[in-house]
Amino acid sequence: MSDSVDFLTYRYPDENGRFGPYGGRFVPETLMPALEELEQAYLQARNDSTFQAELQRLFLTYVGRPTPITHARRLSEQLGGAQIYLKREDLAHSGAHKINNALGQALLVKRMGKRRIVAETGAGQHGVATATVCALLGIECVVYMGTVDMARQAPNVFRMKLLGAEVRGVDSGSRTLKDAINEAIRDWVTNVGDTHYLLGSALGPHPYPTIVRDFQSVIGREARRQMLDPAAGGPGRLPDAIVACVGGGSNAIGIFHPFLADTQVRLIGVEAGGRGIESGEHAARFADPALARLGVLHGTKSFVMQDADGQIALTHSVSAGLDYASVGPEHALLRDLGRSEYTYATDDEALAGFKLLCETEGIIPALESAHAVAHLVKLAPELGKDAIILVNLSGRGDKDLDTVMSAIGQS
Numbered sequence: 001m002s003d004s005v006d007f008l009t010y011r012y013p014d015e016n017g018r019f020g021p022y023g024g025r026f027v028p029e030t031l032m033p034a035l036e037e038l039e040q041a042y043l044q045a046r047n048d049s050t051f052q053a054e055l056q057r058l059f060l061t062y063v064g065r066p067t068p069i070t071h072a073r074r075l076s077e078q079l080g081g082a083q084i085y086l087k088r089e090d091l092a093h094s095g096a097h098k099i100n101n102a103l104g105q106a107l108l109v110k111r112m113g114k115r116r117i118v119a120e121t122g123a124g125q126h127g128v129a130t131a132t133v134c135a136l137l138g139i140e141c142v143v144y145m146g147t148v149d150m151a152r153q154a155p156n157v158f159r160m161k162l163l164g165a166e167v168r169g170v171d172s173g174s175r176t177l178k179d180a181i182n183e184a185i186r187d188w189v190t191n192v193g194d195t196h197y198l199l200g201s202a203l204g205p206h207p208y209p210t211i212v213r214d215f216q217s218v219i220g221r222e223a224r225r226q227m228l229d230p231a232a233g234g235p236g237r238l239p240d241a242i243v244a245c246v247g248g249g250s251n252a253i254g255i256f257h258p259f260l261a262d263t264q265v266r267l268i269g270v271e272a273g274g275r276g277i278e279s280g281e282h283a284a285r286f287a288d289p290a291l292a293r294l295g296v297l298h299g300t301k302s303f304v305m306q307d308a309d310g311q312i313a314l315t316h317s318v319s320a321g322l323d324y325a326s327v328g329p330e331h332a333l334l335r336d337l338g339r340s341e342y343t344y345a346t347d348d349e350a351l352a353g354f355k356l357l358c359e360t361e362g363i364i365p366a367l368e369s370a371h372a373v374a375h376l377v378k379l380a381p382e383l384g385k386d387a388i389i390l391v392n393l394s395g396r397g398d399k400d401l402d403t404v405m406s407a408i409g410q411s
Helices: 031-045 049-063 071-078 100-112 125-137 147-152 154-162 175-190 208-216 217-227 250-259 329-337 345-360 367-383 396-410
Strands: 069-071 083-086 116-121 140-146 168-170 195-197 241-246 268-274 292-297 300-305 338-344 386-395
Touching: 031 049, 031 069, 031 100, 031 175, 031 208, 049 100, 069 217, 071 083, 071 345, 071 367, 083 217, 100 116, 100 125, 100 147, 100 195, 100 208, 100 250, 116 125, 116 175, 125 154, 140 147, 140 175, 147 154, 147 168, 147 329, 154 168, 154 396, 168 175, 175 195, 208 217, 208 250, 208 329, 217 250, 217 386, 241 367, 250 329, 250 386, 268 345, 268 367, 300 329, 329 338, 338 345, 338 367, 345 367, 345 396, 367 386, 367 396
Parallel strands: 083 386, 116 140, 116 195, 140 168, 241 268, 241 386, 268 338
Antiparallel strands: 069 083, 292 300
16 A cells, blocks of 8 residues: 555645546536536535535434445355455335435535436436436436346336436437436536536546545445444444445545545445456456556546457456446556555355345345455455455345346246
């Protein structure tokens, strides 16, 4: 780990929205006023006790926060190593961590006086969360979704429509998350006067990576208190390692950030290894330097999977929410600084992790979260029986049952 960074005073991004060499604001001039308006609204809201009180009230009475931690005793016994605890974002209203950021941004939309929200979604959970808060607050909602993702996440498409959202299928490119983001941004450019783009991950142009991180950091703040408090189900001390899946990176940065100063705690992100790194059919940006290089995608500079000509490479994951060509800029910086580390799980490993958690703990995880569970099979025995691992269980797996049935059968 770098000795030059004091994580007690870690203050990224800088005034230009940069996380070291990453981040920034790479957008058409027509969007600059909207981003500046959003930044000012957020900075004011962050210091506004009335806004914060309303957000906390809705977290408590609507989202169901704090979400608990669960000691996964049988899973720990089966793996024969570290004691495993789960941060249960699957129990948040709408079934995943996405509601934290969607609610915060929707309150900002009301504050800015805009009447319409556009969003993108891959696994569907961000789309469901956005549709949910728009229904709650009376805001018009349009969600863009790749047609491949619509097919494999049909229940979430129906849920969004039930909640009053218009779901627009995207048939261009790989017909997945990257292409849905493209269309959402086009809509935003066209209707920027009355429309807010509710970006779902710690990506995009400044100030989105910071806004999303801050709204999702409720996960880590709660988890830190709970791990220290036996009355809340914790072991009475901080974990030795925290594990979270990483697509764009919102659930991971949300749980990592409040632990940055606790440098004895390892922070481990698990990317989508797809069909294996050698196959080129994956979304493991940090694991494949032949495909992932520094570049700009969707308004921010970070590691981007590209072909030899610099065109965005196709990605693959059994998990729609991890099937994305880039990664959040703060993750890239934390990796450079040595504060966080990144690995990957393949489709087969994630499916095995999915079944393992179901059978040992009676919890059906999202396929995204199953990538984090898969890494425990390697990590828990390595750390030994006195160690403690905290896993961010970012969502529940109802939405993935059709995919899992197709992949491993119904027996």
